[in-house]
Amino acid sequence: MTASIDKIAWICLREGRLLCARSKGKEIYYLPGGKREPGESDADTLQREIEEELSVRIKPETVLFMGTFEAKAHGKTEGTMVKMACYSAEYEGKLTAASEIEELAWLTYEDRVKVSAAAQMVFDRLHEQGLLI
Template sequence: MPDIHVSAAVIVDADDRVLVVRKQGTTRFMQPGGKPEAGETPAQTLIRELHEELGLVLTERDLRPLGRFVSAAANEPGHRVIADAFAVTFAHAEVVVQAELAELRWITPEDAATLPLAPLSVEHLLPLAWASRTR
């Protein structure tokens, strides 16, 4: 099965909602991020992608590595995605749909039950985001 390498951001707001995005021409929501350009580290890829897709300006200090995760690719049948995931923190920012994104949503676990989500999000990243919920 061919592999697709990506970097992905797990962004949680003050209300314990997680940011997911949907790219144009697709139906599934996923964590923001994307594929590396030649010579980029996973962190550099994520910083560039979050700037292109959401208008965020971040540095490597804003990223906390969460690990590498493998799932079936959401939009490329017969492929698997290998994602370097990072928790992303920033003081305050307005995220805006840009580049190839069609929409974004801040979701709760209840929303996740009814939203078409990428396997990587369902299997790994959303459970990780909500694992430390304090309620």
Template sequence: MPLLPDLLVSAIALVRDRRVLMVTARGRDVYYMPGGKIDPGETAAEAAAREAFEEVALRIDPAELTELFEVVTQAHGEPDGRRVRMRVFRTTTDATPAASAEVGALHWVTTADLDRCPPAGREVLARLAASDLID
């Protein structure tokens, strides 16, 4: 069986009051980081900034993002063995996020919400908590 290529994605971590911003897609209840696939010719930071605007209406300069870490784990909703490689970037914008047409709702999340997250989201929450950024 051929190995499936990893899904290369970028996401933003907007932390306020020891909670991180996550979103749910319309009609779904799984929390995920605002982000998405890296387009050809795009840097990971550019993808994170573009997705932040598309999903939560935040205009972020890719140069102002700080890469925190990369999560590599089983991709949610994909065949066994298909991994996601998610590069997570911290943003400190003061702008107010707003749900776009592709996002059902915004959520300010702590580790108490681990059971609502797919594997990559659980790993992100665990790492943010280990870095003392969220509860």
């Protein structure tokens, strides 16, 4: 049986670069976001996780679905997959690493090798669309 991780992720682009986060003690970057809590909608999860991890408030009226991506989960047991529903949204506040996040970075397509397999799929899509330099 294949295990699956249900994740909500934030696509935040600035000047052709994508915001990524690295957790404490990890080498690989991920898209900010996290797992849904029971009864939460995608938008609720996005708002909660981004506020916890990045200290900013997502503007709920700007949340826009960007796609779902599925790949092998990085650092998990063989056969574990991650299904990542991605959303763009505007935010208020100053981006600041919080909670388990050690570092924030604005990555380009050249940095694709530094991110998880699911995030690589997002990088590919955004690059094809001309949104990621």
